[in-house]
Amino acid sequence: MIDLRTPVSLRTSFAFPLQTPRARREVLIGAALLLVPFVGWLLNMGHRVVMVHRMMHGDPAWPAWRHPGQLLRHGLVTFGGMVYYYLPGAALAYAGWREDAAWVTVAGGVLLALATLAIPGYMTHYCRAFDAAEIYDPVRALSRALEGGGAYWRAWGVALCALALSFVGLLGLGVGFLATSVWFWQVAGFSFARVFSQKYGLT
Structure with a gap:
């Protein structure tokens, strides 16, 4: 069983969402x-x-497609965090583009990149006890991410490889991409959760 005690690698992370019939069924539910x-x-x-x-x-990761109201609430809370992190950079980049100010656009791009790096730093900690206070602290989230060291960057490497591979789903008339994109999200989620759970003793 691949779980949060399993080291991150291409093999373990790619296999995580597909390791049991129930896991594969939940990927298909997500795709639908x-x-x-x-x-x-x-x-x-x-x-x-x-x-x-x-x-x-x-507990086993599955079944997790239960209590849709709770799933929607967790989705909204974490999505709100993404908006909170990305909005300053997006606004700055847009302002730079509108005013033809290259340095403002670049500054916005830097903020967007930092937001992307910080988001995994809050996501796993939110999962521990569903505490929204874990989300809305960008400095703490970014510092956690950077403190992850080589393991954190390895998780990014795995996630980017999974992202690239997920586009193979487009060959299935586009419908297959629904399943491969869910697979990619779960690969990334497992990889970062494993890194931060080990680093901060969250299990």
């Missing part, structure tokens, strides 16, 4: 829900949060 615009994406976000939460407390 993506046909519901935005709400399906939020439910998938909440599903990943609950999967990690269950593993942190010694």
